[in-house]
Amino acid sequence: MNARPTVTRSTILSLTVSGLTPVLVLVAVFVTFRGHNAPGGGFAGGLIVGIVLVLRYLTDGTDAVRRLPVDPIVVIGVGLLLAVATGAVPLLFGSSFLESAIWKVDVPLIGSVKVVSSAVFDLGVFVLVSGVVAAILVALVEADDEARRGETGEPGDPGAPGDADRTEVDR
């Protein structure tokens, strides 16, 4: 198996998956917020984002994973910050750490919507889990990619080694 077969890509699958990506991410967000009243939650939502990434990797190859709009490490940080901030905000109002608040908000057309502060906490979990899965995937995919290049003796595209160096320094 080490001598890998040439990757054949299905254009139809590729287009379908890339077209569905926004929808799937939306589903992940939905699952996250749905979690408060029905099965779901931040962990599950984050994992769905990870699976979307796996799908993109399977259909579009390494480029789909390497060309992420944001550095996954940053995403992890944002998630953790969001969760900690949700915990810390009640301190400002004299409540204890992580104490949750419930607001009823009237939204036109939809009616009364209940907003719970712990949903923001769950959002932090969601963002963080997405980031962790993405970070691990990107690291492994890049390593795999590099090993493959070394194996076939190809010099790889000239920009790539510098690119790889940059990511290492950044992390």
Next chain:
Amino acid sequence: MLILLLAYAAAAAVCLAGHRRVDRSAFPLSTLPHVATFAWLAAVAPGVLDGTPLVASIGWVPELGLSVDLRLDGFGLLMGLLVSGIGALVTTYSSGYFGPSADRARIAGLLGVFAAAMLGLVWADGLLTLFVFWELTSVASFLLIGTDDRSTTARAAALRALLVTGAGGLSLLAGLVLLGIAGGTSTISGLIAADPTGGVVPVALVLVLVGTATKSAQFPFQFWLPGAMAAPTPVSAYLHSATMVKAGIVVVARLAPTFADVGVWRPVIVVCGLGSVLLGGIRSMRQQDAKLALAHGTVSQLGLIMILVGLGTPATTFAGVAVLLAHALFKASWFLSVGVVDHATGTRDLRRVRGVRRLGVVATAIVLAAASMAAIPPTLGFVTKEGALEAFIEGGAGWTGTVALVGVVLGSVLTVAYTLRLAVGLLGDHSVGEDAVDPDHLHRPGATLVAPPVLLAALGLVLGLAAGPTGAWLARVATSLDPASGEGALYLWHGLTPALGLSAVALTVGTALWWTTRSATATADAPRSSFTVAYDRGYEGVLSAARRITGVTQSGSLPLYLGIVLLTVAGAAAAAIVTNRSWFDLSAVPVANSGLELVACVATALGAGAVVVARQRFGAALALGGCGYLLAVVFLLQGAPDLAITQFLVETVTIAVFLLVLARLPQRFSSAPDWAPLGVRLAVSAVVGLTVAGFALQASTARTEPSVARDYVERSEPEAGGRNVVNVIIVDFRGFDTLGEITVLALAGGGVVNLVAAARREQRRKHLLDGTDVEDLSGRAPEVWR
């Protein structure tokens, strides 16, 4: 007070964050908080000296009774004036000292951080506040000593200073905590008022003294200070002569009037202090680097101050405060002057320096500072040294005072000798080195370089001439330490007293000593300090012991690790089963709730079996994934949809990760190691499997308290506004747990990324070094499986 500390922090933050952009303006910017602090202190001085300290306190963790307590009393005022005044001069000096190539902004920022920490330290009233600022100064010192981070010596010196002062800091913390408990208080002022005795107090005081001895470079911990001279000269002048090394003295000065009568205190102080006085003096005689000679001199001088403030009689306390001021002025001036010499001639080596006299006022500053250091009238150094001798003669500290007097006179002799050697070596043109400096080609220093040392040296002279008012002012300062020391006074001339006689003896003998040893010490190279050698041996010993232990415990065999981990788990579970008396009833455990569940369970078991017998890694991974999916089905059947969803998703991601990793490993499992034949492996598996299963069964029947589940379900909707109780538990009821878990997850993610990156780097390096094919290297990976 807090505003001033924040101003320092802000200026430091700008310098550190702005880096290159603030390069030029870094030092002028960091001078501002010093000036502001100095002005503010001068403004509040009258009130503070009249005995009404300023107090500031902000809650830190009120639940634990922790707060940042600051208290500005007379002594804090003096120290604050020194820290900010010398700080302002040092930053001014630095703007001329550091060239554009040096990392100016970083040094300026760190100096600011240090100054804030040092002010916090001298103003601290809370015991823990003191400790926190204490450690901050250690860290700032570490970073500043290591400014030249490409030099091995500088890095080693920085680390040594950090380890010694850091260890001492822990000792101090232990001592302060014990004292706090004994006195039932968390502040220094409270402690002094409570005056606890007996019990742990002597132990606590020794711990505190060890901490102060490390920080103030006292025998036997003095060896880090000369090494710290690897720092740039302005830093040495500021931290390692005028301010930071006084931190230990500050603590001793605050505690001594109350605790000096406790049996162990004075002997410890006198042994440490005299050891430093004599050792520092002797060592200073043998240095060729002017800065190192000064550093050893600092150890000696600090020993004197330590004895004075440590003996804790009203007279010695007053004299200690006076000597402290004199030392800060002349030693900072000395260091800055040596910096100018270095700048002008390119060397600090006494054998090579020539032509310093042509630098005019700088030479004058050196002469004045030397006069003060050697206690020659009419400088402040002389006036305060007289005061110190008077205080010793006056007595009140028992036999330790007498011992101290003899030691200090000997120390004074040495001080005169090394000062003369240093001053003559710098100013004289009788250079013995072959590569001596050409006095016609000097690099002329600018005004910012010359003014600070001259100002400090001149101040030493003026304050000495005005001995009466200076003494009266210092007496008001000293009353904040010991109300009885307010009677202290300084005299330029107070008749033919024993103290004057001793001063004269010290001057004469010292001069004679210098004259007789001058040729012997002119060329000698300084031997390595035996303390440093002992420290280095100890340090190496710890490292090699750690390596040996790691070598024994970390064999690198994954099967061994796995075996140990699993057997430990099994052992713990078995212990729990045995000690828990309520045995589970196997007949009460249902086989399956439904046919579907039975099918799922049997299928899971089959999948697990497949994992065990699989010969290919890929197949094993897939079978494992199958087990996971089937488990999700069981969860679903048991009515746990949340768990099922998460399990399902995790399994999917895991398989994807497995596939990526397996691509790098050989297709088949490598054969088992020789020490674990099939029988052993089967036995380990059986034991672990059975114990864990038994543990699970028993855990389900071991409940002694009613389940919290019902309570959670009831509270879920009204309190947390969610109907999904599982989610509410995760994000609300047990949100703290979740926060911990996601933090672990974040760290684990970062760890994976870094491990992969490190492995890639290693592989690429090997690839470049010997041109080995990458495939060969990945083929070597299975070694891990052995």
